[in-house]
Structure formats: structure tokens, C-alpha cells
Amino acid sequence: MSDEFRNFRGFGRKIDWPKIPVKTIRGVILGLAVLLLLWGSFYQVAPEEVGVILRFGRFVRTAEPGLHIKLPLGVERLLRVPVQRQLKLEFGFRTGRPGINTQYVATGETKAESVMLTGDLNVVDAEWIVQYKIRDAYKFLFKMRAAEGTFRDMTEAVVRRVVGDSSVDEVITVGRERLAGESRQLLQTLCDVYEIGIEVNQLIFQDVNPPETVKPSFNDVNEALQEKERKINDAWAEYNQEIPKATGEAEQTLRAAEGYATERVNNALGDANRFTSIYREYAKAPAVTRKRLYLEALNDILPKINKKIILDQNQRGLLPLLNLGEEVKK
Amino acid sequence: MKTTTKTLLLVGAALVALLVVLDSAYVVLETNQVIITQFGEPIGGAVTSAGLHFKVPFVQKTNYFEKRWLEWDGDPNQIPTRDKKYIWVDTYCRWRISDPLVFFQRVRDERGAHSRLDDVVDGDTRNVIANFDLIEVVRSTNRPFEATEDAALLDFSEVVGKIQTGREKIARLILESSAKITPTFGIELKDVQIKRVNYVDEVQRKVFDRMIAERKRIASKYRSEGDGKSAEIRGQKERELKRIVSEAYRKAQETKGKADAEATRIYAQAYSLDAEFYQFLKTLETYRAALEKETWLILSTDSEFLKYLKGPNR
Numbered sequence: 001m002s003d004e005f006r007n008f009r010g011f012g013r014k015i016d017w018p019k020i021p022v023k024t025i026r027g028v029i030l031g032l033a034v035l036l037l038l039w040g041s042f043y044q045v046a047p048e049e050v051g052v053i054l055r056f057g058r059f060v061r062t063a064e065p066g067l068h069i070k071l072p073l074g075v076e077r078l079l080r081v082p083v084q085r086q087l088k089l090e091f092g093f094r095t096g097r098p099g100i101n102t103q104y105v106a107t108g109e110t111k112a113e114s115v116m117l118t119g120d121l122n123v124v125d126a127e128w129i130v131q132y133k134i135r136d137a138y139k140f141l142f143k144m145r146a147a148e149g150t151f152r153d154m155t156e157a158v159v160r161r162v163v164g165d166s167s168v169d170e171v172i173t174v175g176r177e178r179l180a181g182e183s184r185q186l187l188q189t190l191c192d193v194y195e196i197g198i199e200v201n202q203l204i205f206q207d208v209n210p211p212e213t214v215k216p217s218f219n220d221v222n223e224a225l226q227e228k229e230r231k232i233n234d235a236w237a238e239y240n241q242e243i244p245k246a247t248g249e250a251e252q253t254l255r256a257a258e259g260y261a262t263e264r265v266n267n268a269l270g271d272a273n274r275f276t277s278i279y280r281e282y283a284k285a286p287a288v289t290r291k292r293l294y295l296e297a298l299n300d301i302l303p304k305i306n307k308k309i310i311l312d313q314n315q316r317g318l319l320p321l322l323n324l325g326e327e328v329k330k
Numbered sequence: 331m332k333t334t335t336k337t338l339l340l341v342g343a344a345l346v347a348l349l350v351v352l353d354s355a356y357v358v359l360e361t362n363q364v365i366i367t368q369f370g371e372p373i374g375g376a377v378t379s380a381g382l383h384f385k386v387p388f389v390q391k392t393n394y395f396e397k398r399w400l401e402w403d404g405d406p407n408q409i410p411t412r413d414k415k416y417i418w419v420d421t422y423c424r425w426r427i428s429d430p431l432v433f434f435q436r437v438r439d440e441r442g443a444h445s446r447l448d449d450v451v452d453g454d455t456r457n458v459i460a461n462f463d464l465i466e467v468v469r470s471t472n473r474p475f476e477a478t479e480d481a482a483l484l485d486f487s488e489v490v491g492k493i494q495t496g497r498e499k500i501a502r503l504i505l506e507s508s509a510k511i512t513p514t515f516g517i518e519l520k521d522v523q524i525k526r527v528n529y530v531d532e533v534q535r536k537v538f539d540r541m542i543a544e545r546k547r548i549a550s551k552y553r554s555e556g557d558g559k560s561a562e563i564r565g566q567k568e569r570e571l572k573r574i575v576s577e578a579y580r581k582a583q584e585t586k587g588k589a590d591a592e593a594t595r596i597y598a599q600a601y602s603l604d605a606e607f608y609q610f611l612k613t614l615e616t617y618r619a620a621l622e623k624e625t626w627l628i629l630s631t632d633s634e635f636l637k638y639l640k641g642p643n644r
Contacts, residue, residue: 221545
């Protein structure tokens with residue numbers, strides 16, 4: 001180094017260089033070199049990352065978050081891998097503009113991802129996401145090229161295989177959770193086999209629908225189901241309205257009958273007691289009492305009656321002459 | 331002047347030395363492997379260990395190859411299955427350069443490798459899939475489908491219990507077949523997976539028609555179930571109503587009957603003291619009630635009541 005500088009000065013003598021002491025220049029250059037070395041030696045690893053150190057391209061160690069030292073001048077190189085970050089892949093749609101009103105975009109490409117065959121040889125349109133973390137930075141970097149693209153392919157293959165083994169009704173309704181769990185597990189196994197260094201945290205099915213052309217008839221099934229429930233509910237409503245009313249009316253009939261029974265027995269007892277009382281007195285003087293009762297009755301009846309005809313027992317021919325009909329007309 | 335020449339010479343020598351050192355040292359990354367060639371001829375085996383390495387400068391050249399597993403995504407192939415259903419099949423595989431020397435000699439680079447893989451894997455995919463029914467390509471197991479209410483009407487006999495091989499094993503068959511050939515290119519195949527299987531358009535239309543028909547059947551089943559069930563409930567209601575009303579009638583009549591019987595007993599007990607007197611009393615009472623203002627009363631003088639009209643004698 002110092003040789004070169006001497007030369008440099010030798011060539012430059014013709015021009016009027018400002019006189020700077022050699023020592024100063026040397027000092028500055030040395031200082032700069034030291035600074036550069038220090039700058040290249042220290043590095044910081046952010047909390048969500050891990051640092052991977054390569055010495056001449058060879059993996060030597062990993063560094064946890066914090067301040068660290070490495071050999072400068074390209075001898076040791078640092079690669080940062082965000083191992084703590086939750087990463088996400090979307091299938092069948094893409095988040096266009098994330099935020100409060102997130103917008104989703106579906107294109108021809110995403111359609112190709114989402115349309116698949118089910119085990120009963122039907123077709124569904126399924127959208128899903130995968131959340132994952134890089135578990136092993138070494139494997140992630142050095143075992144497989146284009147690890148993320150590979151992971152996409154693996155996910156598609158696994159999900160389609162699982163959906164391909166289920167009926168369309170399972171995929172759309174009852175089986176969603178089971179399918180997601182099974183897919184996640186199979187995907188993790190495949191990741192381990194591929195040594196891709198990825199940990200699959202979640203696989204969640206989003207919208208799972210029948211294809212557009214078939215959708216109306218699936219909706220019609222839902223409508224029919226609701227119709228069925230409505231009809232049954234209506235019938236039960238009618239039932240619940242009429243039965244209590246009838247029960248009440250039956251109760252009323254029963255109470256009325258009980259009332260009648262009480263009345264009837266009481267009347268009978270009253271009549272009987274009355275008769276017994278009268279009879280007791282009558283028994284003491286039957287003949288007189290009989291006459292009295294008879295005459296009293298006539299006394300009551302006869303004044304009320306307007307039309308009275310008294311016939312002598314010897315005048316038997318009179319009755320036919322009476323014009324009863326005319327009298328009635330009057 | 332002499333010192334200047336000396337210096338120049340020294341600098342020149344240093345530069346040459348630097349160049350020699352720089353060209354004899356090379357770095358192999360963790361992701362690489364290297365073949366050294368001398369005038370195009372490979373020298374020695376592949377250098378696979380990462381780190382700093384040395385070679386003869388200028389004469390020998392480094393050729394870098396990937397050491398990692400690599401991607402290959404096939405084009406979708408239109409393939410007829412054994413049961414003559416036309417489908418698109420899209421496969422992917424993972425491969426790596428297992429023998430860089432052979433790889434270098436046979437296919438040169440990754441582009442060459444891709445075109446060979448296209449030939450081998452796509453070809454095997456066609457051959458294998460054409461030997462199986464569609465259902466074997468779609469399903470992996472014979473797992474029976476979960477019974478949902480909607481699916482109760484559907485006939486799964488075509489798709490359940492038909493699997494002898496299944497998608498997973500078919501993929502493995504493709505792998506096994508292709509993996510036999512690829513070592514001749516210095517390539518090791520890791521895995522072949524069937525990524526996508528889709529119907530070709532005409533088949534898809536027919537499938538959609540079938541799906542629509544299936545759903546129609548399910549919908550009409552629900553509708554008639556609704557009618558049936560509600561009719562059943564109405565019937566049940568009618569039966570209940572009849573039961574309630576008739577039970578009430580029966581109980582009421584029984585109660586009344588008992589009371590009537592009781593009354594009859596009471597009357598009989600009382601009136602049997604003197605039946606004739608009872609008749610007398612009751613008759614008088616009836617006279618009172620039955621005879622009214624408009625009644626014609628024709629009396630004969632020989633009646634007990636009027637006998638005194640004819641005279642006071644007994």
C-alpha cells in the first residue's frame with residue numbers, strides 16, 4: 001500500500017498538490033480501513049430473524065437475535081431468515097389491498113388453483129390459505145431451491161388429494177374442518193420428507209362453493225330445506241294453537257257435568273226431604289189432609305181459568321152443541 | 331530511474347501473483363457443487379463440500395451446478411383414462427443433480443434437464459394414468475363418505491369401494507418408472523405428485539348437468555318430506571282433538587249418569603214411603619202447572635168438587 005502511495009506522489013509532482021503530511025494521509029486511510037473492517041464485522045439480527053453465517057460459502061453457524069461479530073471482507077457472509085414471522089400463502093384468490101376493507105382478487109390463474117374434482121367425481125371451487133413459519137433456516141436455504149414455490153405446489157397437491165377423497169357435500173359442509181386438519185398433517189409430513197424446513201401452522205378453507213353453473217341448484221336445495229322446516233313449523237304452530245283450546249273446552253264440559261251432577265243430587269235430596277216431611281204429617285191424618293190438599297189446589301187453579309163450563313151429570317146431550325171452535329176464535 | 335523500474339516490476343509481479351491466487355481459489359457455496367474442467371475435459375469428481383477450494387489457475391475452469399432439490403412443473407396433459415374419460419393432469423416433481431459429471435455430459439444445464447424431464451415424466455404420467463379408471467386417479471382410499479342429509483339420496487356405488495391403487499400410489503408408480511431413467515442424465519428424482527386433475531370442457535359440462543340433476547332430486551325430496559311431515563302433524567292434531575273431545579264427553583256423561591242414578595235412588599227411597607200419596611201430590615202439582623188462563627175446563631157436577639152445587643147432602 002505505502003509503495004503505491006509513494007509512486008502516486010512521485011507522478012503528481014508536476015501538479016501543485018497541496019502539501020499534506022504523509023503521516024496524516026496514512027492515518028486517515030488507516031482509520032477508514034479500520035472503520036470499514038469494524039463496519040463489516042458487526043451485525044445485528046432483528047428479533048423475528050435468525051442470522052445464517054457462511055464462511056467462504058460454507059455454513060458455519062447461526063446467530064440468534066442481538067449484536068454479533070463476524071469476519072469481515074467477504075470471508076463470512078450473513079443471510080437473514082425471518083423464522084419468527086408468520087407467513088401466508090393464498091390459494092384461489094389474492095388479497096388485492098389489505099386493510100379494514102380488504103379487497104380480494106380472483107383471476108384466471110387463481111381459478112385454476114381453486115377448481116378441483118371431488119371423490120364423487122363432482123367439481124368444487126375451493127379457496128384456502130396456509131400459514132407457516134420457517135422452522136429450520138438451514139434446510140430452508142440450502143436443501144431446496146425456490147422453497148416457497150415448492151411449498152405452493154406441495155400444498156395444492158395435498159389439498160387436491162384430500163378433497164379428491166371426499167364427497168362434494170363433505171367438502172362444502174360437514175367435512176371442512178376434517179379436510180383442513182388432514183391436509184395440514186399431510187402437508188407437514190411432506191415438508192419433513194422434502195426437508196424444506198417449513199412448519200405448517202394452519203390450513204384454513206375459506207369459501208368453498210359448487211361451480212357457478214351448479215350454484216343455483218345447490219341454493220335451491222337450501223331453499224327446499226327451509227321450506228320443509230317452515231311447513232313443519234306451521235303444522236306444529238297449528239297443533240299448538242288448537243290442542244290447548246280443545247283441552248280447555250273439554251275441561252269446561254267436565255266442570256259443567258259436575259255442576260249438573262251436584263244440582264241433580266241436591267234437587268233430589270231437597271224433593272225427597274220435602275216429601276218425607278209432608279208425608280210424616282199426612283200419615284197422622286191422611287183423609288183430612290188429602291181433602292185439604294185437593295181443595296187447596298182447586299182453589300189455586302180455578303180462579304186462573306177463564307173458560308169454565310159446568311155440566312149437570314144428567315144433561316149429557318149438551319156437549320155436542322157447544323161451538324168450541326168459534327169460542328176459540330174469539 | 332532504476333528504483334522506479336524495480337518498483338514497477340515488483341508491482342507487476344504482485345499483480346500477476348494476485349491474479350494467480352484469485353484464479354486458483356474458488357468458493358463453493360452451500361447450495362452449489364462444482365466440476366473442474368481442463369480445456370473442456372472434466373478433471374476429477376465433483377466438488378460438493380462448501381467452502382474455499384483451489385485449482386490450477388487459467389488452465390482449469392469451474393462449472394457450477396445446483397446441489398439443492400430443484401423444481402419442475404409439468405404442463406397440463408390431456409389424457410384419457412382407462413374408462414375413456416378425458417382429463418387434464420398436471421404433475422410436479424422434485425429432482426436434483428446427483429451426478430454432476432454425467433449431468434454435465436448428457437444434458438449440460440438445467441434447461442436441458444427440464445426438457446428431458448418433460449419427456450420422461452410427462453410420458454410416464456400418460457402411460458400410467460391411461461391404465462387406470464378416473465376414480466382411481468381422483469380418490470386415494472376407500473373411505474366411505476360421511477353421510478349428510480343432502481347426500482342420503484345419492485348413489486355412491488360408483489365411487490366407493492372401487493379403489494385398488496388410488497392417487498397416491500399412482501403418483502408413486504409414475505415416480506418409480508421415471509426414476510429408473512433419470513439417473514442416466516445424472517438426475518435423481520425425489521417425488522412426483524399429481525398436482526391438478528380437471529375435466530376437459532365437454533366432460534365438465536356433463537358433470538355439471540349431473541350435479542344439477544342430483545341437487546334437483548335432493549330439493550324435491552325435501553319438499554315432499556315437508557309436505558309429508560306437516561300432514562302427519564296435522565293428522566296427529568286431529569287425533570288428539572278427537573280424543574280430547576270424546577274423552578270429555580264420556581267423562582261428562584259418566585258424571586251425569588252417576589248423579590242421575592243417585593237422584594233416582596234418593597227419590598225412590600223417599601217416595602216408596604207411600605207411592606199413592608206421591609202420585610196424588612205430584613198430580614196436584616201438575617194440575618197447577620198445566621192448567622192456565624186459556625184452558626177450557628168442562629166440569630161435571632158429579633165430580634167430588636162440584637157435588638155440593640146440587641145440594642148440601644153428603
